[in-house]
Amino acid sequence: MPFIREKCNFCGDCLFKCNYLDLTRDQSIKEMKNLIESRDSFILSECVTCYACNEYCKEDANPFDLIAELQEEHNSLGISQENKNKLEKTFEPYEFTKDVQVKGPLMSQCAFLFSHKQFFRGKLFDDLTLIGGRSVFCNLIYLHSAQYSLIEARASMIVKNIERVLENFEKKELICFHDECYAFYTKYAPELGVEVNFKVIHLFEYLYNYLKEHRAQIKKLNIKIAYQRSCSTRLTPEKDHFLDELLDLIGAKKVDRQYSGENALCCQAPLLDFLNKTDLARKKQKINIQDALNARAEAMVFICPTCYDTLKQMCMKYNLRPIFITDLCRIALGEIE
Ligand code: SF4
Ligand code: SF4
Incomplete structure:
Protein backbone atom coordinates (compact mmCIF):
# COMPACT_ATOMS: atom_id res chain seq x y z
CA MET A 1 0.00 0.00 0.00
CA PRO A 2 1.61 3.28 -0.86
CA PHE A 3 2.30 5.92 1.78
CA ILE A 4 -0.17 8.75 1.21
CA ARG A 5 1.74 11.98 1.73
CA GLU A 6 -1.37 14.21 1.48
CA LYS A 7 -2.99 12.45 4.44
CA CYS A 8 -0.06 13.00 6.82
CA ASN A 9 -0.61 15.90 9.24
CA PHE A 10 2.71 15.38 11.05
CA CYS A 11 1.05 14.51 14.35
CA GLY A 12 3.94 12.13 15.12
CA ASP A 13 1.71 9.38 16.57
CA CYS A 14 3.20 6.68 14.35
CA LEU A 15 6.72 6.93 15.76
CA PHE A 16 5.77 8.26 19.21
CA LYS A 17 3.65 5.19 20.01
CA CYS A 18 6.20 2.70 18.64
CA ASN A 19 7.16 0.03 21.20
CA TYR A 20 10.69 -0.21 19.78
CA LEU A 21 11.70 3.44 19.49
CA ASP A 22 11.96 5.72 22.49
CA LEU A 23 11.13 9.11 21.04
CA THR A 24 9.48 12.24 22.39
CA ARG A 25 6.58 13.71 20.44
CA ASP A 26 8.86 16.42 18.98
CA GLN A 27 11.49 13.90 17.92
CA SER A 28 8.79 11.75 16.32
CA ILE A 29 7.50 14.67 14.28
CA LYS A 30 11.04 15.63 13.26
CA GLU A 31 11.92 12.09 12.14
CA MET A 32 8.66 11.75 10.24
CA LYS A 33 9.58 14.94 8.38
CA ASN A 34 13.04 13.53 7.70
CA LEU A 35 11.54 10.36 6.29
CA ILE A 36 9.20 12.25 4.00
CA GLU A 37 11.47 15.09 2.94
CA SER A 38 15.02 13.75 2.98
CA ARG A 39 13.93 10.10 2.66
CA ASP A 40 16.40 9.08 5.36
CA SER A 41 16.50 8.69 9.15
CA PHE A 42 17.98 6.40 11.81
CA ILE A 43 14.40 5.09 12.12
CA LEU A 44 15.03 2.92 9.07
CA SER A 45 17.56 0.72 10.85
CA GLU A 46 15.86 0.86 14.29
CA CYS A 47 12.42 -0.20 13.00
CA VAL A 48 11.80 -3.91 13.55
CA THR A 49 9.00 -4.09 10.94
CA CYS A 50 6.10 -4.82 13.30
CA TYR A 51 3.62 -2.87 11.06
CA ALA A 52 2.02 -1.27 14.16
CA CYS A 53 2.48 2.33 13.04
CA ASN A 54 0.03 1.78 10.18
CA GLU A 55 -2.59 1.15 12.86
CA TYR A 56 -1.41 4.03 15.07
CA CYS A 57 -1.97 6.42 12.16
CA LYS A 58 -5.59 7.56 12.34
CA GLU A 59 -5.28 9.33 8.98
CA ASP A 60 -4.63 6.04 7.12
CA ALA A 61 -1.46 7.46 5.62
CA ASN A 62 0.38 4.07 5.84
CA PRO A 63 3.62 5.29 7.50
CA PHE A 64 5.02 1.76 7.76
CA ASP A 65 4.87 1.46 4.00
CA LEU A 66 6.99 4.58 3.69
CA ILE A 67 9.50 3.04 6.11
CA ALA A 68 9.48 -0.33 4.33
CA GLU A 69 9.95 1.29 0.94
CA LEU A 70 12.90 3.35 2.23
CA GLN A 71 14.41 0.34 4.00
CA GLU A 72 14.67 -1.27 0.58
CA GLU A 73 16.07 1.91 -1.01
CA HIS A 74 18.82 2.21 1.67
CA ASN A 75 19.19 -1.50 2.46
CA SER A 76 18.73 -0.44 6.10
CA LEU A 77 18.08 -3.82 7.73
CA GLY A 78 21.57 -5.22 7.23
CA ILE A 79 20.39 -8.31 5.33
CA SER A 80 23.10 -9.54 2.95
CA GLN A 81 22.43 -9.62 -0.79
CA GLU A 82 23.04 -13.37 -0.73
CA ASN A 83 20.28 -13.89 1.84
CA LYS A 84 17.97 -11.55 -0.02
CA ASN A 85 18.51 -13.50 -3.24
CA LYS A 86 17.71 -16.75 -1.44
CA LEU A 87 14.58 -15.28 0.09
CA GLU A 88 13.49 -13.85 -3.24
CA LYS A 89 13.66 -17.30 -4.83
CA THR A 90 12.08 -19.16 -1.90
CA PHE A 91 8.65 -17.63 -2.42
CA GLU A 92 8.74 -16.84 -6.13
CA PRO A 93 5.21 -17.51 -7.45
CA TYR A 94 4.56 -19.53 -10.59
CA GLU A 95 1.52 -19.79 -12.82
CA PHE A 96 -1.00 -22.17 -11.28
CA THR A 97 -2.24 -24.59 -13.93
CA LYS A 98 -3.32 -27.71 -11.98
CA ASP A 99 -6.95 -28.84 -11.85
CA VAL A 100 -8.39 -28.46 -8.39
CA GLN A 101 -11.11 -30.87 -7.36
CA VAL A 102 -13.96 -28.80 -5.98
CA LYS A 103 -15.15 -30.12 -2.63
CA GLY A 104 -16.59 -27.04 -0.99
CA PRO A 105 -15.66 -23.36 -0.49
CA LEU A 106 -12.07 -22.48 -1.36
CA MET A 107 -9.57 -21.83 1.43
CA SER A 108 -6.02 -20.67 0.81
CA GLN A 109 -3.60 -22.02 3.37
CA CYS A 110 -0.83 -19.80 2.10
CA ALA A 111 2.61 -21.31 2.74
CA PHE A 112 1.35 -23.42 5.66
CA LEU A 113 -0.37 -26.20 3.72
CA PHE A 114 2.38 -28.73 4.38
CA SER A 115 4.29 -27.21 7.30
CA HIS A 116 1.32 -26.81 9.68
CA LYS A 117 -1.08 -29.61 8.77
CA GLN A 118 -1.99 -29.98 12.43
CA PHE A 119 -3.97 -26.73 12.28
CA PHE A 120 -6.22 -27.92 9.42
CA ARG A 121 -7.72 -30.98 11.01
CA GLY A 122 -11.28 -31.83 12.00
CA LYS A 123 -14.79 -30.93 10.96
CA LEU A 124 -13.93 -27.28 10.46
CA PHE A 125 -11.98 -28.23 7.34
CA ASP A 126 -13.80 -31.37 6.14
CA ASP A 127 -15.97 -29.56 3.59
CA LEU A 128 -13.41 -27.11 2.24
CA THR A 129 -11.29 -27.15 -0.89
CA LEU A 130 -7.76 -26.41 0.23
CA ILE A 131 -4.96 -24.86 -1.79
CA GLY A 132 -1.60 -23.50 -0.76
CA GLY A 133 2.04 -23.15 -1.67
CA ARG A 134 4.14 -20.67 -3.61
CA SER A 135 1.63 -20.00 -6.37
CA VAL A 136 -0.78 -18.39 -3.90
CA PHE A 137 1.64 -17.20 -1.22
CA CYS A 138 0.85 -13.54 -0.54
CA ASN A 139 4.47 -12.33 -0.41
CA LEU A 140 3.91 -9.83 2.41
CA ILE A 141 6.87 -11.49 4.14
CA TYR A 142 9.01 -9.10 2.08
CA LEU A 143 7.83 -6.24 4.28
CA HIS A 144 10.27 -7.71 6.82
CA SER A 145 13.29 -8.06 4.59
CA ALA A 146 13.69 -4.71 2.83
CA GLN A 147 12.31 -6.18 -0.43
CA TYR A 148 9.14 -4.12 -0.66
CA SER A 149 9.06 -3.90 -4.45
CA LEU A 150 8.67 -7.69 -4.83
CA ILE A 151 5.12 -7.43 -3.48
CA GLU A 152 4.03 -5.12 -6.28
CA ALA A 153 5.94 -7.09 -8.90
CA ARG A 154 4.21 -10.36 -7.93
CA ALA A 155 0.72 -9.21 -6.87
CA SER A 156 -0.92 -9.63 -10.25
CA MET A 157 0.20 -13.25 -10.76
CA ILE A 158 -0.93 -14.31 -7.28
CA VAL A 159 -4.41 -12.79 -7.74
CA LYS A 160 -4.70 -14.34 -11.22
CA ASN A 161 -3.82 -17.76 -9.80
CA ILE A 162 -6.71 -17.54 -7.34
CA GLU A 163 -9.06 -16.34 -10.07
CA ARG A 164 -8.03 -19.28 -12.24
CA VAL A 165 -8.83 -21.76 -9.45
CA LEU A 166 -12.16 -20.05 -8.76
CA GLU A 167 -13.26 -20.49 -12.39
CA ASN A 168 -14.60 -23.92 -11.39
CA PHE A 169 -16.46 -22.63 -8.35
CA GLU A 170 -20.00 -21.36 -8.35
CA LYS A 171 -19.29 -18.84 -5.60
CA LYS A 172 -16.33 -16.59 -6.29
CA GLU A 173 -15.11 -16.54 -2.70
CA LEU A 174 -11.77 -17.15 -1.03
CA ILE A 175 -11.37 -17.92 2.66
CA CYS A 176 -7.94 -16.83 3.90
CA PHE A 177 -6.42 -19.06 6.56
CA HIS A 178 -3.53 -16.64 7.01
CA ASP A 179 -4.27 -13.14 8.23
CA GLU A 180 -1.49 -11.77 6.04
CA CYS A 181 -3.17 -13.14 2.88
CA TYR A 182 -6.38 -11.37 3.89
CA ALA A 183 -4.45 -8.08 4.10
CA PHE A 184 -2.88 -8.78 0.73
CA TYR A 185 -6.16 -9.44 -1.14
CA THR A 186 -8.22 -6.76 0.62
CA LYS A 187 -5.63 -3.96 0.90
CA TYR A 188 -2.31 -4.41 -0.89
CA ALA A 189 -3.46 -5.84 -4.20
CA PRO A 190 -6.29 -3.30 -4.77
CA GLU A 191 -4.14 -0.37 -3.65
CA LEU A 192 -1.37 -1.52 -5.99
CA GLY A 193 -3.89 -1.36 -8.83
CA VAL A 194 -4.57 -5.12 -9.09
CA GLU A 195 -8.29 -5.85 -9.38
CA VAL A 196 -9.56 -8.56 -7.02
CA ASN A 197 -12.76 -9.97 -8.50
CA PHE A 198 -13.69 -12.34 -5.70
CA LYS A 199 -15.00 -12.01 -2.17
CA VAL A 200 -12.35 -12.38 0.52
CA ILE A 201 -13.31 -13.98 3.84
CA HIS A 202 -11.10 -13.90 6.91
CA LEU A 203 -10.48 -17.04 8.99
CA PHE A 204 -12.17 -15.37 11.99
CA GLU A 205 -15.35 -14.81 9.98
CA TYR A 206 -15.33 -18.38 8.67
CA LEU A 207 -14.80 -19.86 12.16
S1 SF4 B 1 1.85 9.14 9.15
FE1 SF4 B 1 -0.04 9.32 10.32
S2 SF4 B 1 0.55 9.07 12.46
FE2 SF4 B 1 2.44 9.48 11.29
S3 SF4 B 1 2.73 11.68 11.44
FE3 SF4 B 1 1.57 11.30 9.56
S4 SF4 B 1 -0.60 11.46 10.16
FE4 SF4 B 1 0.59 11.27 12.05
S1 SF4 C 1 6.83 -0.80 12.04
FE1 SF4 C 1 8.76 0.02 12.83
S2 SF4 C 1 8.42 2.21 13.26
FE2 SF4 C 1 6.41 1.22 12.94
S3 SF4 C 1 5.74 0.74 15.04
FE3 SF4 C 1 6.81 -1.10 14.25
S4 SF4 C 1 8.95 -0.91 14.86
FE4 SF4 C 1 7.97 1.10 15.13
Whole structure:
Protein backbone atom coordinates (compact mmCIF):
# COMPACT_ATOMS: atom_id res chain seq x y z
CA MET A 1 0.00 0.00 0.00
CA PRO A 2 1.61 3.28 -0.86
CA PHE A 3 2.30 5.92 1.78
CA ILE A 4 -0.17 8.75 1.21
CA ARG A 5 1.74 11.98 1.73
CA GLU A 6 -1.37 14.21 1.48
CA LYS A 7 -2.99 12.45 4.44
CA CYS A 8 -0.06 13.00 6.82
CA ASN A 9 -0.61 15.90 9.24
CA PHE A 10 2.71 15.38 11.05
CA CYS A 11 1.05 14.51 14.35
CA GLY A 12 3.94 12.13 15.12
CA ASP A 13 1.71 9.38 16.57
CA CYS A 14 3.20 6.68 14.35
CA LEU A 15 6.72 6.93 15.76
CA PHE A 16 5.77 8.26 19.21
CA LYS A 17 3.65 5.19 20.01
CA CYS A 18 6.20 2.70 18.64
CA ASN A 19 7.16 0.03 21.20
CA TYR A 20 10.69 -0.21 19.78
CA LEU A 21 11.70 3.44 19.49
CA ASP A 22 11.96 5.72 22.49
CA LEU A 23 11.13 9.11 21.04
CA THR A 24 9.48 12.24 22.39
CA ARG A 25 6.58 13.71 20.44
CA ASP A 26 8.86 16.42 18.98
CA GLN A 27 11.49 13.90 17.92
CA SER A 28 8.79 11.75 16.32
CA ILE A 29 7.50 14.67 14.28
CA LYS A 30 11.04 15.63 13.26
CA GLU A 31 11.92 12.09 12.14
CA MET A 32 8.66 11.75 10.24
CA LYS A 33 9.58 14.94 8.38
CA ASN A 34 13.04 13.53 7.70
CA LEU A 35 11.54 10.36 6.29
CA ILE A 36 9.20 12.25 4.00
CA GLU A 37 11.47 15.09 2.94
CA SER A 38 15.02 13.75 2.98
CA ARG A 39 13.93 10.10 2.66
CA ASP A 40 16.40 9.08 5.36
CA SER A 41 16.50 8.69 9.15
CA PHE A 42 17.98 6.40 11.81
CA ILE A 43 14.40 5.09 12.12
CA LEU A 44 15.03 2.92 9.07
CA SER A 45 17.56 0.72 10.85
CA GLU A 46 15.86 0.86 14.29
CA CYS A 47 12.42 -0.20 13.00
CA VAL A 48 11.80 -3.91 13.55
CA THR A 49 9.00 -4.09 10.94
CA CYS A 50 6.10 -4.82 13.30
CA TYR A 51 3.62 -2.87 11.06
CA ALA A 52 2.02 -1.27 14.16
CA CYS A 53 2.48 2.33 13.04
CA ASN A 54 0.03 1.78 10.18
CA GLU A 55 -2.59 1.15 12.86
CA TYR A 56 -1.41 4.03 15.07
CA CYS A 57 -1.97 6.42 12.16
CA LYS A 58 -5.59 7.56 12.34
CA GLU A 59 -5.28 9.33 8.98
CA ASP A 60 -4.63 6.04 7.12
CA ALA A 61 -1.46 7.46 5.62
CA ASN A 62 0.38 4.07 5.84
CA PRO A 63 3.62 5.29 7.50
CA PHE A 64 5.02 1.76 7.76
CA ASP A 65 4.87 1.46 4.00
CA LEU A 66 6.99 4.58 3.69
CA ILE A 67 9.50 3.04 6.11
CA ALA A 68 9.48 -0.33 4.33
CA GLU A 69 9.95 1.29 0.94
CA LEU A 70 12.90 3.35 2.23
CA GLN A 71 14.41 0.34 4.00
CA GLU A 72 14.67 -1.27 0.58
CA GLU A 73 16.07 1.91 -1.01
CA HIS A 74 18.82 2.21 1.67
CA ASN A 75 19.19 -1.50 2.46
CA SER A 76 18.73 -0.44 6.10
CA LEU A 77 18.08 -3.82 7.73
CA GLY A 78 21.57 -5.22 7.23
CA ILE A 79 20.39 -8.31 5.33
CA SER A 80 23.10 -9.54 2.95
CA GLN A 81 22.43 -9.62 -0.79
CA GLU A 82 23.04 -13.37 -0.73
CA ASN A 83 20.28 -13.89 1.84
CA LYS A 84 17.97 -11.55 -0.02
CA ASN A 85 18.51 -13.50 -3.24
CA LYS A 86 17.71 -16.75 -1.44
CA LEU A 87 14.58 -15.28 0.09
CA GLU A 88 13.49 -13.85 -3.24
CA LYS A 89 13.66 -17.30 -4.83
CA THR A 90 12.08 -19.16 -1.90
CA PHE A 91 8.65 -17.63 -2.42
CA GLU A 92 8.74 -16.84 -6.13
CA PRO A 93 5.21 -17.51 -7.45
CA TYR A 94 4.56 -19.53 -10.59
CA GLU A 95 1.52 -19.79 -12.82
CA PHE A 96 -1.00 -22.17 -11.28
CA THR A 97 -2.24 -24.59 -13.93
CA LYS A 98 -3.32 -27.71 -11.98
CA ASP A 99 -6.95 -28.84 -11.85
CA VAL A 100 -8.39 -28.46 -8.39
CA GLN A 101 -11.11 -30.87 -7.36
CA VAL A 102 -13.96 -28.80 -5.98
CA LYS A 103 -15.15 -30.12 -2.63
CA GLY A 104 -16.59 -27.04 -0.99
CA PRO A 105 -15.66 -23.36 -0.49
CA LEU A 106 -12.07 -22.48 -1.36
CA MET A 107 -9.57 -21.83 1.43
CA SER A 108 -6.02 -20.67 0.81
CA GLN A 109 -3.60 -22.02 3.37
CA CYS A 110 -0.83 -19.80 2.10
CA ALA A 111 2.61 -21.31 2.74
CA PHE A 112 1.35 -23.42 5.66
CA LEU A 113 -0.37 -26.20 3.72
CA PHE A 114 2.38 -28.73 4.38
CA SER A 115 4.29 -27.21 7.30
CA HIS A 116 1.32 -26.81 9.68
CA LYS A 117 -1.08 -29.61 8.77
CA GLN A 118 -1.99 -29.98 12.43
CA PHE A 119 -3.97 -26.73 12.28
CA PHE A 120 -6.22 -27.92 9.42
CA ARG A 121 -7.72 -30.98 11.01
CA GLY A 122 -11.28 -31.83 12.00
CA LYS A 123 -14.79 -30.93 10.96
CA LEU A 124 -13.93 -27.28 10.46
CA PHE A 125 -11.98 -28.23 7.34
CA ASP A 126 -13.80 -31.37 6.14
CA ASP A 127 -15.97 -29.56 3.59
CA LEU A 128 -13.41 -27.11 2.24
CA THR A 129 -11.29 -27.15 -0.89
CA LEU A 130 -7.76 -26.41 0.23
CA ILE A 131 -4.96 -24.86 -1.79
CA GLY A 132 -1.60 -23.50 -0.76
CA GLY A 133 2.04 -23.15 -1.67
CA ARG A 134 4.14 -20.67 -3.61
CA SER A 135 1.63 -20.00 -6.37
CA VAL A 136 -0.78 -18.39 -3.90
CA PHE A 137 1.64 -17.20 -1.22
CA CYS A 138 0.85 -13.54 -0.54
CA ASN A 139 4.47 -12.33 -0.41
CA LEU A 140 3.91 -9.83 2.41
CA ILE A 141 6.87 -11.49 4.14
CA TYR A 142 9.01 -9.10 2.08
CA LEU A 143 7.83 -6.24 4.28
CA HIS A 144 10.27 -7.71 6.82
CA SER A 145 13.29 -8.06 4.59
CA ALA A 146 13.69 -4.71 2.83
CA GLN A 147 12.31 -6.18 -0.43
CA TYR A 148 9.14 -4.12 -0.66
CA SER A 149 9.06 -3.90 -4.45
CA LEU A 150 8.67 -7.69 -4.83
CA ILE A 151 5.12 -7.43 -3.48
CA GLU A 152 4.03 -5.12 -6.28
CA ALA A 153 5.94 -7.09 -8.90
CA ARG A 154 4.21 -10.36 -7.93
CA ALA A 155 0.72 -9.21 -6.87
CA SER A 156 -0.92 -9.63 -10.25
CA MET A 157 0.20 -13.25 -10.76
CA ILE A 158 -0.93 -14.31 -7.28
CA VAL A 159 -4.41 -12.79 -7.74
CA LYS A 160 -4.70 -14.34 -11.22
CA ASN A 161 -3.82 -17.76 -9.80
CA ILE A 162 -6.71 -17.54 -7.34
CA GLU A 163 -9.06 -16.34 -10.07
CA ARG A 164 -8.03 -19.28 -12.24
CA VAL A 165 -8.83 -21.76 -9.45
CA LEU A 166 -12.16 -20.05 -8.76
CA GLU A 167 -13.26 -20.49 -12.39
CA ASN A 168 -14.60 -23.92 -11.39
CA PHE A 169 -16.46 -22.63 -8.35
CA GLU A 170 -20.00 -21.36 -8.35
CA LYS A 171 -19.29 -18.84 -5.60
CA LYS A 172 -16.33 -16.59 -6.29
CA GLU A 173 -15.11 -16.54 -2.70
CA LEU A 174 -11.77 -17.15 -1.03
CA ILE A 175 -11.37 -17.92 2.66
CA CYS A 176 -7.94 -16.83 3.90
CA PHE A 177 -6.42 -19.06 6.56
CA HIS A 178 -3.53 -16.64 7.01
CA ASP A 179 -4.27 -13.14 8.23
CA GLU A 180 -1.49 -11.77 6.04
CA CYS A 181 -3.17 -13.14 2.88
CA TYR A 182 -6.38 -11.37 3.89
CA ALA A 183 -4.45 -8.08 4.10
CA PHE A 184 -2.88 -8.78 0.73
CA TYR A 185 -6.16 -9.44 -1.14
CA THR A 186 -8.22 -6.76 0.62
CA LYS A 187 -5.63 -3.96 0.90
CA TYR A 188 -2.31 -4.41 -0.89
CA ALA A 189 -3.46 -5.84 -4.20
CA PRO A 190 -6.29 -3.30 -4.77
CA GLU A 191 -4.14 -0.37 -3.65
CA LEU A 192 -1.37 -1.52 -5.99
CA GLY A 193 -3.89 -1.36 -8.83
CA VAL A 194 -4.57 -5.12 -9.09
CA GLU A 195 -8.29 -5.85 -9.38
CA VAL A 196 -9.56 -8.56 -7.02
CA ASN A 197 -12.76 -9.97 -8.50
CA PHE A 198 -13.69 -12.34 -5.70
CA LYS A 199 -15.00 -12.01 -2.17
CA VAL A 200 -12.35 -12.38 0.52
CA ILE A 201 -13.31 -13.98 3.84
CA HIS A 202 -11.10 -13.90 6.91
CA LEU A 203 -10.48 -17.04 8.99
CA PHE A 204 -12.17 -15.37 11.99
CA GLU A 205 -15.35 -14.81 9.98
CA TYR A 206 -15.33 -18.38 8.67
CA LEU A 207 -14.80 -19.86 12.16
CA TYR A 208 -17.43 -17.62 13.70
CA ASN A 209 -20.05 -18.59 11.11
CA TYR A 210 -19.19 -22.28 11.46
CA LEU A 211 -19.50 -22.16 15.25
CA LYS A 212 -22.75 -20.22 15.05
CA GLU A 213 -24.22 -22.92 12.80
CA HIS A 214 -22.98 -25.65 15.16
CA ARG A 215 -23.82 -23.82 18.35
CA ALA A 216 -25.50 -26.89 19.85
CA GLN A 217 -22.19 -28.79 19.80
CA ILE A 218 -20.24 -26.13 21.70
CA LYS A 219 -19.09 -26.76 25.24
CA LYS A 220 -18.31 -23.40 26.86
CA LEU A 221 -14.64 -23.29 27.77
CA ASN A 222 -14.69 -20.75 30.61
CA ILE A 223 -11.09 -19.89 29.92
CA LYS A 224 -9.15 -16.63 30.22
CA ILE A 225 -6.90 -16.04 27.25
CA ALA A 226 -4.32 -13.56 26.01
CA TYR A 227 -4.61 -13.00 22.28
CA GLN A 228 -1.32 -12.75 20.37
CA ARG A 229 -1.82 -10.44 17.42
CA SER A 230 0.33 -11.02 14.37
CA CYS A 231 2.01 -8.12 12.58
CA SER A 232 -0.43 -8.27 9.67
CA THR A 233 -3.48 -7.85 11.93
CA ARG A 234 -2.42 -4.18 12.06
CA LEU A 235 -3.37 -3.85 8.42
CA THR A 236 -7.01 -4.94 8.72
CA PRO A 237 -8.27 -4.34 12.29
CA GLU A 238 -11.84 -3.99 10.96
CA LYS A 239 -12.39 -7.77 11.03
CA ASP A 240 -11.40 -8.21 14.71
CA HIS A 241 -15.03 -8.07 15.85
CA PHE A 242 -15.44 -11.60 14.43
CA LEU A 243 -12.81 -12.82 16.89
CA ASP A 244 -14.58 -11.15 19.81
CA GLU A 245 -17.91 -12.68 18.79
CA LEU A 246 -16.28 -16.08 18.30
CA LEU A 247 -14.63 -15.98 21.74
CA ASP A 248 -17.94 -15.00 23.26
CA LEU A 249 -19.66 -17.99 21.63
CA ILE A 250 -17.18 -20.50 23.04
CA GLY A 251 -16.80 -18.92 26.48
CA ALA A 252 -13.22 -17.64 26.14
CA LYS A 253 -12.50 -14.26 27.69
CA LYS A 254 -9.69 -11.98 26.59
CA VAL A 255 -7.88 -10.63 29.65
CA ASP A 256 -7.27 -6.90 30.04
CA ARG A 257 -3.57 -6.32 29.86
CA GLN A 258 -1.04 -3.63 29.01
CA TYR A 259 0.18 -5.15 25.73
CA SER A 260 -3.07 -5.82 23.96
CA GLY A 261 -5.07 -4.12 21.23
CA GLU A 262 -3.18 -1.29 19.60
CA ASN A 263 -0.37 -1.59 22.18
CA ALA A 264 0.27 -5.30 21.48
CA LEU A 265 3.82 -6.59 21.11
CA CYS A 266 4.66 -8.68 18.07
CA CYS A 267 5.92 -12.27 18.41
CA GLN A 268 9.46 -11.04 17.55
CA ALA A 269 9.94 -13.39 14.58
CA PRO A 270 11.39 -10.62 12.35
CA LEU A 271 14.02 -9.79 14.99
CA LEU A 272 15.04 -13.44 15.25
CA ASP A 273 14.71 -14.51 11.61
CA PHE A 274 15.92 -11.44 9.73
CA LEU A 275 17.38 -8.74 11.96
CA ASN A 276 19.75 -10.62 14.24
CA LYS A 277 18.35 -8.87 17.33
CA THR A 278 18.02 -11.93 19.54
CA ASP A 279 18.53 -10.21 22.92
CA LEU A 280 15.90 -7.57 22.23
CA ALA A 281 13.51 -10.23 20.93
CA ARG A 282 13.84 -12.42 24.03
CA LYS A 283 13.42 -9.40 26.30
CA LYS A 284 10.20 -8.34 24.56
CA GLN A 285 8.86 -11.91 24.51
CA LYS A 286 9.33 -12.18 28.28
CA ILE A 287 7.62 -8.83 28.85
CA ASN A 288 4.71 -9.97 26.67
CA ILE A 289 4.27 -13.32 28.39
CA GLN A 290 4.69 -11.88 31.88
CA ASP A 291 2.05 -9.29 31.02
CA ALA A 292 -0.36 -12.09 30.03
CA LEU A 293 0.38 -14.00 33.23
CA ASN A 294 -0.03 -10.90 35.40
CA ALA A 295 -3.50 -10.52 33.89
CA ARG A 296 -4.20 -14.17 34.84
CA ALA A 297 -4.40 -15.54 31.32
CA GLU A 298 -4.42 -19.34 31.18
CA ALA A 299 -3.58 -19.60 27.50
CA MET A 300 -2.05 -17.57 24.68
CA VAL A 301 -4.18 -17.81 21.54
CA PHE A 302 -2.59 -17.37 18.10
CA ILE A 303 -3.87 -16.40 14.66
CA CYS A 304 -0.53 -16.86 12.85
CA PRO A 305 1.40 -20.17 12.68
CA THR A 306 4.71 -18.29 12.64
CA CYS A 307 3.82 -16.43 15.84
CA TYR A 308 2.81 -19.78 17.36
CA ASP A 309 6.15 -21.37 16.42
CA THR A 310 8.10 -18.36 17.68
CA LEU A 311 6.45 -18.06 21.11
CA LYS A 312 5.41 -21.64 21.83
CA GLN A 313 8.48 -22.72 23.81
CA MET A 314 8.57 -19.65 25.99
CA CYS A 315 4.83 -19.86 26.66
CA MET A 316 5.24 -23.46 27.80
CA LYS A 317 8.24 -22.57 29.94
CA TYR A 318 6.07 -20.09 31.85
CA ASN A 319 3.01 -22.39 32.04
CA LEU A 320 0.97 -20.37 29.59
CA ARG A 321 -0.67 -22.83 27.21
CA PRO A 322 -0.12 -21.91 23.53
CA ILE A 323 -3.24 -22.63 21.45
CA PHE A 324 -3.80 -21.95 17.78
CA ILE A 325 -7.21 -20.41 17.09
CA THR A 326 -8.49 -23.39 15.07
CA ASP A 327 -7.51 -25.72 17.92
CA LEU A 328 -9.34 -23.50 20.40
CA CYS A 329 -12.48 -23.93 18.28
CA ARG A 330 -11.93 -27.68 18.08
CA ILE A 331 -11.62 -27.88 21.87
CA ALA A 332 -14.95 -26.05 22.15
CA LEU A 333 -16.48 -28.51 19.66
CA GLY A 334 -15.26 -31.43 21.77
CA GLU A 335 -12.91 -32.75 19.07
CA ILE A 336 -9.69 -32.37 21.07
CA GLU A 337 -8.76 -31.50 24.64
S1 SF4 B 1 1.85 9.14 9.15
FE1 SF4 B 1 -0.04 9.32 10.32
S2 SF4 B 1 0.55 9.07 12.46
FE2 SF4 B 1 2.44 9.48 11.29
S3 SF4 B 1 2.73 11.68 11.44
FE3 SF4 B 1 1.57 11.30 9.56
S4 SF4 B 1 -0.60 11.46 10.16
FE4 SF4 B 1 0.59 11.27 12.05
S1 SF4 C 1 6.83 -0.80 12.04
FE1 SF4 C 1 6.81 -1.10 14.25
S2 SF4 C 1 8.95 -0.91 14.86
FE2 SF4 C 1 8.76 0.02 12.83
S3 SF4 C 1 8.42 2.21 13.26
FE3 SF4 C 1 6.41 1.22 12.94
S4 SF4 C 1 5.74 0.74 15.04
FE4 SF4 C 1 7.97 1.10 15.13
